[in-house]
Amino acid sequence: MQHEIIIAGFGGQGVLSMGKILTYAGLMENKEVTWFPSYGPEQRGGTANVTVILSDERISSPVLNEYDAAIILNQPSLEKFEPSVKPGGILIYDGYGITHPPTRRDIRVYEIEAMNTATNENMSKTFNMIVLGGLLKVLNPVKLDSVMAGLKKTLPERHHHLLPVNEKAILRGMEIIKEK
Amino acid sequence: MENIVDPANLVYDKPRLMNDNPMHYCPGCSHGVVHKLVAEVIDEMGLEEKTIGVAPVGCAVFAYNYIDIDWIEAAHGRAPAVATAAKRLNPDKMVFTYQGDGDLAAIGTAETIHACNRGENIVIIFINNAIYGMTGGQMAPTTLMEMATATCPYGRNASLNGYPLKISELLVPVEGTCLIARETVHTAAAVKKAKKMLRKAFENAMAGKGTSVVEFVSTCASGWKMTPDQANQWMVANMLPVYPLGILKEK
Amino acid sequence: MAEEVKLLKGNEAIALAAIRYGTDGYFGYPITPQSEIMETLMDEKPWETTGMVVLQAESEVAAINMVYGGAACGKRVMTSSSSPGISLKQEGISYMAGAELPGLIVNVMRGGPGLGTIQPSQADYFQTVKGGGHGDYRLITLAPASVQEMADHVALGFDLSFKYCNPAMILADGVIGQMMEKVVLPEQRPRKSEAEIRREQPWATLGKTRDRKPNIITSLELDSSVMEKNNLRFQAKYKAIEENEVLYEEIQCEDADYLIVAFGSAARISQKVMELARKEGIKVGLFRPITLWPFPTRRLNDYKDKVKGILTVELNAGQMVEDVRLAVECKIPVEHYGRLGGIVPTPQEVLEQIKKLKN
Known part of the structure; x- marks a missing residue:
C-alpha cells in the first residue's frame, strides 16, 4: 500500500509542518516515508507545498507528478495541482479565498471549511490540524493514534500541554469535512 | 668552524632554530632579520614543540625553509583563515602567520579583518615594504603616493590607484585585537625593541588575550632599486611619516 | 541494541553523522539549500560533548582554507556549501589535493550558472569529477541518493580521504538535502587524540618534536623535476583509487x-x-x-x-x-x-x- 500526497497553500499556513506530522505518523507505523518540501524564499508568504509518501515498501522517487490525494489551501495551488490528482483520487480544499472551485468529475472532491472554523472557534493556531483531520477522515493513510504519537515525539516536552488542543482540532476537522 | 670561537667569548650567535639553508632573500631585505627574531622568541619561550607557523604567498613563501618548526604554506591571503583552524583545533599551540602587504592588506583583507574580529588567539606578523617583491616590484596596497613600481611606473596616483592602505590603523577599532604595534628592524636598537614587542605578542596568544598584529615597516632594496643603505634611509625619510612607529593599541 | 530510527532531512543527517564520526571541525558559510548543516551543528553544540569545533567563516573562501589549516594538523575537518559557494572553494580544494591533505567537502547542488536558482540541480558534475580547480588532480566524489546515504557517506568520505590523503566530496543536490526520510545514525566514535594523530598522520603540523624534522605542508615546488615526480605520485594514487574504490x-x-x-x-x-x-x-x-x-x-x-x-x-x-x-x-x-x-x-x-x- 502506498499513499502519495501533496499539500499546497500559502507559506505560513503550516503546510510543511502538516506534512511533517503526517510523515512522523507514518514512521510510528513503521512505514517507509519521504517528505519533500518546496524550499527557499517561496516559503515566506508565497506558495508552499510538500510531497509526502507513506508506503509499505522502499520508496523510489520522492518527486511525483501525480498524487493519490491533494490538499489545497489556496487558488494558485488549486490551479497547479487539480490536474495532478490521479483519476479516482482525492482532492480536499478549503473554500476560503477560492474563487474557482475544482471542476474535475473523475476524482472525489471534498471541501473543509477549516479557515472559518479556526477563526470562529478560536483555533487559529491549529488550523492545519483541522485540515489534517479532514484527510484522516476521508483517506485514513495513518491512524489518529499514530498522529498523536508522532506529535508527542516531535513536540518539545514544554509544549506537550498543547497535545489535547491539537487532537481537538483534528477531531473537529473530521466532523466538518464534506463531499462535494 | 665551531672551534673558531671560544664559547666563553661568544657575544652573538645564530638562533638555534634557524638552519643553514642559504636564504633567497636579497641583501638588505628586512625579512632575514624578522625571521631571526621569530626564531629567537620561539626558542626563548620554549615553544619549539608547540609552534605552528603559517607562511604566505609572497617573498616569505619559503619562510618554512629557514626556521625549523612545523609550517603550513597557505594560499595567497588566506593565512589568517588557515591559522584560525590550526589554533581552534589545537588551543594549546602557538600559531602565527607571517604575511606581506599584498597577502595581508590586498587579497587577504577579509581574512585579516575577520580573524582579528573573532579575536583569534594568534599572532599576525606583517611585513610592509610597500611593494610586491616576489613577483618583481609591482604596486602594493601600501605603496606610497608618487612611488613608482612596475604597475604604477609613473608613480602612485590617487585617481587611478587610491591611497596607501593603513591596515594596522584599520584594525585598531576591531574588538578582537589586543595588541597592534608598528616596528622596524633597520638599526640594532630598533631590532632589540621589535623583539620585545614580538615576544609580547606571542605571550598574548598563549595567554588567550586575542589577536596581536605586529607590523614591520621594511625595506625592499631590490624592488625599490636602491642599495641596502639607501633603502634604509629612504624608508626612514618616506615610509615612517606615513606609517609611524609605536603601539597603536594595547589592551 | 537496535539504533533508533530518526526522521531527518538530508542536511541534518550530514550534520549529525559528522558529530557521530568524531569530526574535529566544521567550517562553513550559509547558502541555500544546505544551511541546515551548519544550523544543526550549532544547535547540537558538539563542542560541549565531543569537543568538535563549529565555526561560521567570513566566506566560503575562508571556510575551505580553515579546512586546509585543520587538515594540515591531521584533524578530521569538513565544510559544506552549494554550487556558487563551491566555485569559490575550488582554489582551496586544488591546494588540498596539491598538499595531499584529507578533508570532506559537501556540495548540495543548486541550478546555475552564476547565482542561478536555489532549486535542485546536478550541473556541477563536470566541475567535481573533471577538475574544478587548477592542475592535474582528482576529487573522490560520492553521490548519495537517500538521507541514509547522506549520513553514511560522511564516514565513507572521511575514511577514503584519509586512506589516500586526498580531499573527498559528497555531491548531493537540493532534493536529497531538503527531503526527510528514515535514517539510522552511526554509533558515536571518539575524536582522535593528539597522540593518535601524531602516530597515524606523522606528516601533521602539530609542533615539531625534537626527534623529527619539521613538518611542512605545502603544494609549492619550484623545481620542475621534483614537481613532475610529485605529479606522478598523485597519478599513481589516483590509479589505485580507480582500481579499488569504485561503488x-x-x-x-x-x-x-x-x-x-x-x-x-x-x-x-x-x-x-x-x-x-x-x-x-x-x-x-x-x-x-x-x-x-x-x-x-x-x-x-x-x-x-x-x-x-x-x-x-x-x-x-x-x-x-x-x-x-x-x-x-x-x-x-x-x-x-x-x-x-x-x-x-x-x-x-x-x-x-x-x-x-x-x-
Whole structure:
C-alpha cells in the first residue's frame, strides 16, 4: 500500500509542518516515508507545498507528478495541482479565498471549511490540524493514534500541554469535512 | 668552524632554530632579520614543540625553509583563515602567520579583518615594504603616493590607484585585537625593541588575550632599486611619516 | 541494541553523522539549500560533548582554507556549501589535493550558472569529477541518493580521504538535502587524540618534536623535476583509487533490455521510471554510480553487449552521459535526458524518453 500526497497553500499556513506530522505518523507505523518540501524564499508568504509518501515498501522517487490525494489551501495551488490528482483520487480544499472551485468529475472532491472554523472557534493556531483531520477522515493513510504519537515525539516536552488542543482540532476537522 | 670561537667569548650567535639553508632573500631585505627574531622568541619561550607557523604567498613563501618548526604554506591571503583552524583545533599551540602587504592588506583583507574580529588567539606578523617583491616590484596596497613600481611606473596616483592602505590603523577599532604595534628592524636598537614587542605578542596568544598584529615597516632594496643603505634611509625619510612607529593599541 | 530510527532531512543527517564520526571541525558559510548543516551543528553544540569545533567563516573562501589549516594538523575537518559557494572553494580544494591533505567537502547542488536558482540541480558534475580547480588532480566524489546515504557517506568520505590523503566530496543536490526520510545514525566514535594523530598522520603540523624534522605542508615546488615526480605520485594514487574504490548499485539490471544510468536524486526518480516501464512490459534496469569519481567505467562496459540502449537521466544538460558513452565505447546508443535550472523531471516524462529510445 502506498499513499502519495501533496499539500499546497500559502507559506505560513503550516503546510510543511502538516506534512511533517503526517510523515512522523507514518514512521510510528513503521512505514517507509519521504517528505519533500518546496524550499527557499517561496516559503515566506508565497506558495508552499510538500510531497509526502507513506508506503509499505522502499520508496523510489520522492518527486511525483501525480498524487493519490491533494490538499489545497489556496487558488494558485488549486490551479497547479487539480490536474495532478490521479483519476479516482482525492482532492480536499478549503473554500476560503477560492474563487474557482475544482471542476474535475473523475476524482472525489471534498471541501473543509477549516479557515472559518479556526477563526470562529478560536483555533487559529491549529488550523492545519483541522485540515489534517479532514484527510484522516476521508483517506485514513495513518491512524489518529499514530498522529498523536508522532506529535508527542516531535513536540518539545514544554509544549506537550498543547497535545489535547491539537487532537481537538483534528477531531473537529473530521466532523466538518464534506463531499462535494 | 665551531672551534673558531671560544664559547666563553661568544657575544652573538645564530638562533638555534634557524638552519643553514642559504636564504633567497636579497641583501638588505628586512625579512632575514624578522625571521631571526621569530626564531629567537620561539626558542626563548620554549615553544619549539608547540609552534605552528603559517607562511604566505609572497617573498616569505619559503619562510618554512629557514626556521625549523612545523609550517603550513597557505594560499595567497588566506593565512589568517588557515591559522584560525590550526589554533581552534589545537588551543594549546602557538600559531602565527607571517604575511606581506599584498597577502595581508590586498587579497587577504577579509581574512585579516575577520580573524582579528573573532579575536583569534594568534599572532599576525606583517611585513610592509610597500611593494610586491616576489613577483618583481609591482604596486602594493601600501605603496606610497608618487612611488613608482612596475604597475604604477609613473608613480602612485590617487585617481587611478587610491591611497596607501593603513591596515594596522584599520584594525585598531576591531574588538578582537589586543595588541597592534608598528616596528622596524633597520638599526640594532630598533631590532632589540621589535623583539620585545614580538615576544609580547606571542605571550598574548598563549595567554588567550586575542589577536596581536605586529607590523614591520621594511625595506625592499631590490624592488625599490636602491642599495641596502639607501633603502634604509629612504624608508626612514618616506615610509615612517606615513606609517609611524609605536603601539597603536594595547589592551 | 537496535539504533533508533530518526526522521531527518538530508542536511541534518550530514550534520549529525559528522558529530557521530568524531569530526574535529566544521567550517562553513550559509547558502541555500544546505544551511541546515551548519544550523544543526550549532544547535547540537558538539563542542560541549565531543569537543568538535563549529565555526561560521567570513566566506566560503575562508571556510575551505580553515579546512586546509585543520587538515594540515591531521584533524578530521569538513565544510559544506552549494554550487556558487563551491566555485569559490575550488582554489582551496586544488591546494588540498596539491598538499595531499584529507578533508570532506559537501556540495548540495543548486541550478546555475552564476547565482542561478536555489532549486535542485546536478550541473556541477563536470566541475567535481573533471577538475574544478587548477592542475592535474582528482576529487573522490560520492553521490548519495537517500538521507541514509547522506549520513553514511560522511564516514565513507572521511575514511577514503584519509586512506589516500586526498580531499573527498559528497555531491548531493537540493532534493536529497531538503527531503526527510528514515535514517539510522552511526554509533558515536571518539575524536582522535593528539597522540593518535601524531602516530597515524606523522606528516601533521602539530609542533615539531625534537626527534623529527619539521613538518611542512605545502603544494609549492619550484623545481620542475621534483614537481613532475610529485605529479606522478598523485597519478599513481589516483590509479589505485580507480582500481579499488569504485561503488555502484544495480537494480533489476540482470534481465534489462534498456538501462537508465543516473545518480543522486535523478536515480530515485529513475527507479520510479523503471517500475512504470516494467508495468508496461519494457525491461528497464537502473545502474546507479555511487562513486562518480572513480567512475564505474569497467562495470558499465560489460553492458555494451547486454542491453540495447542506455538513457542517462541527470538534472543538467548532459554531463555524466559523456562518461557513460566512453564506458560503453559508443557501441550502443546512449541518450541523455535532463531538466535544467532547478526543474526536477517527473517519472512520467522520463518514461516517454525510454519509449523514444526503444523506437
